Amino acid sequence: MEKYMFIFLGGDPSHLSPEAQQAHMGKWFAWVEKLRNEKRYVAGEALMPGGKTVKGTKKTVTDGPFAESKEVVGGFFVIEAKGIDEAVQMAKECPDYELGGVVEVREVMKFDNM
Amino acid sequence: MLEQQVNQLVDHLFRHEAGKMAAVLTRLLGFQSLEIAEDIVQDTLLKAMTTWKYKGIPDNPSAWLHTVAKRKAIDAIRKHRLHEQHHAEIGYALKSEWTLSPTVSSFFRENEIEDSQLRMIFACCHPSIPYESQIALTLKTLCGLSVLEIANSFLTNEDTIVKRLYRAREKIREQKISLEAPVPTAMPGRMDAVLDTLYLLFNEGYNSSHPDVLIRHELCVEAMRLCHLLVQNSITSVPKARALLALMCFQASREDARLAEDGSIILLQDQDRTKWNTALIEKGKLYLEQSAEEDVFTEYHIEAAIAGCHAAANTFEDTSWSSIVELYTMLLDMKPGPIVEMNRAIALGRHDTAAAGLDALERINGLEKNHLYHAAKGDFYLSLNEKQNAHQCYQLATEFTTSKTERELLNQKMKRCKN
Numbered sequence: 254m255e256k257y258m259f260i261f262l263g264g265d266p267s268h269l270s271p272e273a274q275q276a277h278m279g280k281w282f283a284w285v286e287k288l289r290n291e292k293r294y295v296a297g298e299a300l301m302p303g304g305k306t307v308k309g310t311k312k313t314v315t316d317g318p319f320a321e322s323k324e325v326v327g328g329f330f331v332i333e334a335k336g337i338d339e340a341v342q343m344a345k346e347c348p349d350y351e352l353g354g355v356v357e358v359r360e361v362m363k364f365d366n367m
Numbered sequence: 368m369l370e371q372q373v374n375q376l377v378d379h380l381f382r383h384e385a386g387k388m389a390a391v392l393t394r395l396l397g398f399q400s401l402e403i404a405e406d407i408v409q410d411t412l413l414k415a416m417t418t419w420k421y422k423g424i425p426d427n428p429s430a431w432l433h434t435v436a437k438r439k440a441i442d443a444i445r446k447h448r449l450h451e452q453h454h455a456e457i458g459y460a461l462k463s464e465w466t467l468s469p470t471v472s473s474f475f476r477e478n479e480i481e482d483s484q485l486r487m488i489f490a491c492c493h494p495s496i497p498y499e500s501q502i503a504l505t506l507k508t509l510c511g512l513s514v515l516e517i518a519n520s521f522l523t524n525e526d527t528i529v530k531r532l533y534r535a536r537e538k539i540r541e542q543k544i545s546l547e548a549p550v551p552t553a554m555p556g557r558m559d560a561v562l563d564t565l566y567l568l569f570n571e572g573y574n575s576s577h578p579d580v581l582i583r584h585e586l587c588v589e590a591m592r593l594c595h596l597l598v599q600n601s602i603t604s605v606p607k608a609r610a611l612l613a614l615m616c617f618q619a620s621r622e623d624a625r626l627a628e629d630g631s632i633i634l635l636q637d638q639d640r641t642k643w644n645t646a647l648i649e650k651g652k653l654y655l656e657q658s659a660e661e662d663v664f665t666e667y668h669i670e671a672a673i674a675g676c677h678a679a680a681n682t683f684e685d686t687s688w689s690s691i692v693e694l695y696t697m698l699l700d701m702k703p704g705p706i707v708e709m710n711r712a713i714a715l716g717r718h719d720t721a722a723a724g725l726d727a728l729e730r731i732n733g734l735e736k737n738h739l740y741h742a743a744k745g746d747f748y749l750s751l752n753e754k755q756n757a758h759q760c761y762q763l764a765t766e767f768t769t770s771k772t773e774r775e776l777l778n779q780k781m782k783r784c785k786n
Binding site for chain 2: 266267269270271272273274275277278279281282285297298299327328330
């Protein structure tokens, strides 16, 4: 098993009614539950919007990133899969696509092999 | 097991919490700041969504939501200096940093939430707001429905609902409507307006011919929930409110029996009475009894009693038509009108003879364009075996109904006239 990170971008639910929001969340819970039951889920965190950016040799601090909402990283999961193909299959079950969400699937680098 | 975990959140939790928080926040921030309150509700739910998706549902989801809403409310009060426009009761408590946070917290206690919801019902159903706007505002703020969901349930478009909500907000500003506690002295007039709105809301759900059964069902459930809130509170639990809740319980008890699988309407006489919800019938009986505890008698009492007569009959033939005729006669005294006359005539026809019913129907003026009127005449003609006349009446009825399922029902009846 290799570790993969799912990075969730966009998927703005703010136009949904409370009832639809709850329904959408239900789908998300079902997906996470499935990953847990299959012992694939390792960790996950949600990220607050906004924050600060430090840049350049002068270490300039600015507010943000204030990306377009469809590019904002909302959170990430670390999961286990047999390979990139399986990881992609798992990522396809994320319910955020109907809200314009994007999932980046990245393999976590292993250093003990180097 | 999996399903249990998936459905961890109580049904409609978000929607109901949206309604509760909107009421509390509006009471805190002032009715004039309704939009700020709605924004806070929206932000709170979004925060819950983004957090819970990754971290799972907290042990007490409602408390979690309330904590976030409280923090946002405190920020809003500071930012917009909302205490300045507030009435003397809590304005000073919101002004001082010492008392701001505990005051906001105290508004989120269980009994205060209910109190805020009650105040909100009275404010939304303020007599100076037009009826349609009252209903739209109630559904939006107290029931947590979106503009699109309200538009769908009234078979209209979002623009219409947006306009209705705008008119409501305009009135709130013009009339400086606030979220006052319902006081017993000002009750009768205000209470009537509230109950009328809930009655309309329920009927919209119960009688409208919307293809989406679920949405109609929700309107009935919401009207009952709000009416129940009134009945639970000592000040607002007036006999008329209990009678209305009894009426809603009796009507709702037949819900499962009155729609066929294809969505068509099953008439009272053809319903499978074993499908009636006995728990709701018992509740209806209880509220009807409790509605008689004071010397008050209203049209809701009579309508509930009529619905109760139907609920008490094991078969259509067992229905106590004599009581129903009597009740409609009383209702006619209180609330004269051709619709009540028509219902009385139909009951009379069942109690007495079809000819008597037909005769009574013929004497009614003002229902020439009402499909139910023509359908009722058709029914009596059919039982008198005057098939040609019956067919004519059904034909007229089809011209005036807007409902597809009703038209299908009438077409079936017309076929029976041909045999």
